[in-house]
Amino acid sequence: MAIAPTVRRNVTPWASAALALTALLTTSCAGKHSDAPAPQKNSSATTPHGYVEGAKEAAEQQSRLLLNDPGTGDSRVLDLITGKVRSTAQVAGAEQLDTDGRFGFFHTARGTHVLDSGAWTVDHGDHVHYYRAAIRDIGVLPAGAGAQIRSDAAVTAATDKDGRTGLYDRTELEKGSISSIRTLPGPHTGAVIPYAEHLLALVERDGTAKVSAYDRAGRPVASPDAECDEPRGDAVTRRGVVLGCADGALVVGEKDGVLTADRIPYGRDVPAAERATAFRHRPGSDTLTAPAGDRAVWVLDVTDRAWKRVSTGPVVATGTAGEGSALLVLETDGALHGYDIDTGEEVARTEPLLTGSQRTGTSTSGPTIEVDRSRAYVNDPKGKRVYEIDYNDDLRVARTFDVDIEPHLMTETGR
């Protein structure tokens, strides 16, 4: 009875190969069979997907704020779940602090310091997983001031101000080490952006920048025939990569493994000083904001392919959670203002939150707004504070965190 069910395989197609390779198999197995460990006893072989030594899966998003004072080099991690503040390595002279959702990138003249914030999200399409782990210093990427760093799950691309791009293995970063894959000489205009298992770049030819694409190993691949005049600014959304161009946005998406390009023009003349260049959005949202000069804000709905210009007070920083919630604008009066995106009406404002006088502009340092799924965060450098704002409740200040440094730089991780 045992024979019939076991002879159930169609052996024939493999028979000749079996003959040809039997010798190979026997040789390579000689003497190993008896003492080779059974695979199920090898615990490293059963590491589940998303498992990280010391990481713990959590029921909810594990949000953390990275804070830095470039003057003193002091850095802090504020755990927004527990409210606890941790000190991390000194990084002096940082001009910019940004993140790929897990790693903080501190841009200094001498290189980019990488910090694992120990909080991240793994998106499986129909559901997500949240993790928390220890905070740890990873090291320095050799990309100095003005570098632009973008990541997906597999690759971190660091483009320096000369347009050369170093590709790094992000799974190695997760393990705590910096491992270079290769360098793309470029020169690229703006950031090289990992997206949909490709790397998107803009390459200047005959005075205009053209979209070009590489595979993850850095080999050139077919790219959509699209141009972007005077490119500045980018953002990755679920609908594609948004690039800021002189005449509007260029959205590079992916369909069935093929890259596509789509224009969302302003539909009117926009002076260079009023172009959208400093895009901000809540990760996962398709609504982008960017200052439109000093006294207005652009809102780009990538899904509806529509620009909207909202007149505001003098703009320090912008943000929105999207999906019908208010446009958030930090203005030079030090208060956070909420605007209805459809009507342009101001619908809420806080008391002044910021200490000292404020300037308009798109500086990478200074007060900023981080927006997540339930709250927004505003840093008050001179006041040594961070405010937590409930943007669905008339911009209520939900919590105020006092910190022991001047947090001129701030970014949020865990997403």
Place this chain on the structure above:
Amino acid sequence: MTTTAETGAGKRARVRVARLRSLLMGLIALTTVAAGTACTTGGDQPRIVVTTNILGDITRQIVGDEAEVTVLMKPDADPHSFGLSAVQAAELERADLVVFNGLGLEENVLRHVDAARQSGVATFEAGKAVDPLTFHAGDDGGPEEEAGQPDPHFWTDPDRVRKASGLIADQVVEHVGGVDEQAIRANAARYEKQLADLTTWMEKSFALIPEDERALVTNHHVFGYLADRFGFRVIGAVVPSGTTLASPSSSDLRALTRAMEEAGVRTVFADSSQPDKLAQVLRTELGGQVSVVELYSESLTRKDAGAGTYLQMMRANTTAITDSLAGG
């Protein structure tokens, strides 16, 4: 004895074909791959590979010492997200029998199960064999996007697990050479008796809960079968995130408080990183007593950590549900 010998020979032949197959499918990465995949077999003992740890426990109860049972999903893991190493994937293709939950549960593993099936390995999709329910619509306690799809979480109904046990025993006897059929049947009968006792005990426990309070307000999406079998209503709830709990507004809690009002209960069965804080916030919002209770849902724990076996998991959940709903 002849049967055993022949089985052994047949098995070796199969193992060799499977080795070659994985070799060729790996685009013949030459000697390294040959050495890596072909030389780690642990000999001729019959091999059963099970995907989830819940089915792993059930299968081990039935198989006993008759065959080697390998469970791919670790304790305290998530069946939706665990993946396989190359070694494990190769091992699947060498198994005598693969037992899996199916109905889409082990997302990252199902393609490997398909590959094993296509290469001739016997596979058993437990979820499909036990008359699965479909997910309810989102506003009826089910996950929004999966309404109408078969619900893979059949293990929350012990009767279906009993049915699955009998079927797994059949599969083992049919496909795994060299096992003692009588021993398998005896193990299965003993385990099915324990499962029948479990059902009886659960019925008695839940009978302590007033009928109109048999409601599970929960962010788990696995209790549809339990609810169907024991007459509970499942009311899906969104649990506020960790950062909102620190200083919540009424709107942050509205979805949850509305679900509780609708259910007429004061207990939320939820995974929360701060269950005490959530309970406290709900008490402030609703007044009176509110409790937040965690249940085991999709994974067994490590041994001695509360739900090391399927029977322990079901008893722990039943006690937690009864204590919190019958008390009020």
